[in-house]
Amino acid sequence: MGKTPDPSPDADSGPCTVRRWRMVAHATAVAACVTILGVAACRGSEEPIIPAPEPLDPALVTEGKDIFRFDTFGDEQYWTDTLRMHEVIQSAVTPVAALGVGLKVDVDALPAAVRSALAAGQVDLDSPQTTLALIELDAVLGIKGEVRTDMTGRKTLARVGITCALCHSTVDNSFARGIGRRIDGAPNVDLNPGAIVALSPAVPAATKAVLNGWGPGKYDPRINMDGLNTPLVLPPAYGLNGVARETFTAEGPVSYWNAYVAVTQMHGRGSFSDPRLNINVTQTPDMVTPKLAALRAYQLSLEPPPPPVGSFDAQAAARGRTLFAGAAGCASCHAGARFTDVNDGVLHAPGETGMDPRYAARTTQKRYRTTPLRGLWQHAPYFHDGSAATLADVVAHYDRTRNLRLTDAQKRDLVEYLKTL
Numbered sequence: 001m002g003k004t005p006d007p008s009p010d011a012d013s014g015p016c017t018v019r020r021w022r023m024v025a026h027a028t029a030v031a032a033c034v035t036i037l038g039v040a041a042c043r044g045s046e047e048p049i050i051p052a053p054e055p056l057d058p059a060l061v062t063e064g065k066d067i068f069r070f071d072t073f074g075d076e077q078y079w080t081d082t083l084r085m086h087e088v089i090q091s092a093v094t095p096v097a098a099l100g101v102g103l104k105v106d107v108d109a110l111p112a113a114v115r116s117a118l119a120a121g122q123v124d125l126d127s128p129q130t131t132l133a134l135i136e137l138d139a140v141l142g143i144k145g146e147v148r149t150d151m152t153g154r155k156t157l158a159r160v161g162i163t164c165a166l167c168h169s170t171v172d173n174s175f176a177r178g179i180g181r182r183i184d185g186a187p188n189v190d191l192n193p194g195a196i197v198a199l200s201p202a203v204p205a206a207t208k209a210v211l212n213g214w215g216p217g218k219y220d221p222r223i224n225m226d227g228l229n230t231p232l233v234l235p236p237a238y239g240l241n242g243v244a245r246e247t248f249t250a251e252g253p254v255s256y257w258n259a260y261v262a263v264t265q266m267h268g269r270g271s272f273s274d275p276r277l278n279i280n281v282t283q284t285p286d287m288v289t290p291k292l293a294a295l296r297a298y299q300l301s302l303e304p305p306p307p308p309v310g311s312f313d314a315q316a317a318a319r320g321r322t323l324f325a326g327a328a329g330c331a332s333c334h335a336g337a338r339f340t341d342v343n344d345g346v347l348h349a350p351g352e353t354g355m356d357p358r359y360a361a362r363t364t365q366k367r368y369r370t371t372p373l374r375g376l377w378q379h380a381p382y383f384h385d386g387s388a389a390t391l392a393d394v395v396a397h398y399d400r401t402r403n404l405r406l407t408d409a410q411k412r413d414l415v416e417y418l419k420t421l
C-alpha cells in the first residue's frame, strides 16, 4: 500500500466504461469501480471504495496542518507577480477593509500586548500598516506574506500568497467579530474571494464585474478553465474521512481535488494533469505533489464542529430523525455514517433533486454527489449554488421538488434534526 495518493485518474476501457482511481487505502484491493456512466453491470459486485474511516498517522496529520494553514505552494508567482496584490494590500487594505471582505484574524497568533491594545481600542484599524503587522504575525487566516520593516519602522509587503485556510477555515469570533480562534475545515462563509481578486490592478474591468457579482462565501473554481460562471458555495473540508469522492460533482478523491485547486486556482508551483479536462500543467520544482499525502491526512482528521449547546430542540430532532430515515425519503440518498451514497458509486442527475444543471454540465461527471451532511448548522447557505438560504429552505425545496407533502410540523422536525448533524 503506497502512502502517496495518486491524483491522476486511471482511465480504463473495456466491456463497461469505468475509471479506476488508485486510492491510498486500496491500491491493492479489488478494482475500485466507480460508475461514471451509471453502467449497472459495473455496480454491486464491487466493494465500497472506502468502507470505513481509515486510521491516520498522527505525524502526517501534524505536517498536513502546517501545510493547510501556512503553505502557499509558491503561489506568490500569481498573487504577487501577476495580480500585484502586495501593492494593493500595503497601499489600501486596512484591517477594517480586510474584515469587510471576510478575512479572519487568529487571536492566538497575537502577542498579549497586541491583544490588550486591541481590546482597549488602541490599535489603528484604519491603517494598512496594521494589516502588514498582522500578516507578519501569520495572524490573517490564509494569507502568507513576507513583510519588511525599514529603519523608520515603516513596513512593506515584499511577497504575498494564499493558503488553503483562506477559504476553508474561519474563527469562532471569541475576541470580536472576525477575530478569534481558528476552526480549520469550516468554510469561511463571510469571505468574498471574488471581491478580493477584483482588487487587483491586473484584472480587466469586465472580469472584475463578474467577480464582484459572486458575493460572500462563493467561488467559481472553473472560471479560468472554461470561461463560464456558476459560482459555488465554499464547502467544508471537514467530515470527509470515509467519503470516497470529493466535490459537489465527485470529481475524484480528496488529493485529486487538492492538486487541482493548488495548481489551477491558487496557482501554486506544481504539476497537475487530467486528460478528461484537457489540463496538463507541469512545473518544476513541483511544490504540490509531495505535500498531498500529509494534506490529505490533515483534512481527514477534521471532524465537523459539534452543534452549539441549546441550538436545537432534542425531542423535535428525534421525530425529525425518524422522518429523515422514513417518510421523507432522505436516507435513500443520504445513507450511512457520512450521509451519502457516493461510496457506492452513485451520483444523481440534477433533476432528481431539482438542482440547477449548469454547474454539473461543466464537470467531468455531469451529475451531483449526495452531499455528506456535516456541521450543517455552521455553513449556510446550502446546495452547491447556495440556492437554499436556510435549512427550512432545504426542506421546503425537497417537499416541492420531490412532492413529499410534509406538514408544517414535520418540516420543523426535519430542520431540528438537520441542525444536529
Ligand code: HEC
Binding pocket: 162, 163, 164, 165, 166, 167, 168, 193, 218, 219, 220, 221, 232, 233, 234, 235, 236, 237, 240, 245, 246, 247, 248, 249, 254, 257, 258, 259, 261, 262, 266, 295, 299
Ligand atoms: C478560493 C477559495 C478556495 C481555496 C483557496 C481552496 N478551496 Fe477548496 N474548495 C473551494 C470551492 C469553491 C470548492 C467546491 C468545489 C466543488 O465542489 O466543485 C472547494 C472544494 C474543496 C473540497 C471538497 C469538499 C467536499 O465536500 O468534497 C476540499 C476537500 C477542499 N476544497 C480542500 C481544499 C484544500 C486542501 C485547499 C488548498 C490546497 C483548498 N481547498 C483551497 C474553494 C477553495
Ligand code: HEC
Binding pocket: 248, 324, 328, 329, 330, 331, 332, 333, 334, 348, 352, 353, 355, 368, 369, 370, 371, 372, 373, 374, 376, 381, 382, 383, 384, 385, 394, 395, 398, 399, 414, 418
Ligand atoms: C435523490 C437523492 C436525494 C434525496 C432523496 C435527498 N437528497 Fe439531499 N442531496 C442530494 C444531492 C445530490 C445533494 C447535492 C445537491 C447540490 O448541492 O446541488 C443534496 C444536498 C443536500 C443538502 C445540502 C448540504 C450542504 O452542505 O449544502 C441537504 C441539507 C440535504 N441534501 C438534505 C436532504 C433532506 C433533508 C432530504 C429529505 C427531505 C434529502 N436531502 C433528500 C441527494 C438527495
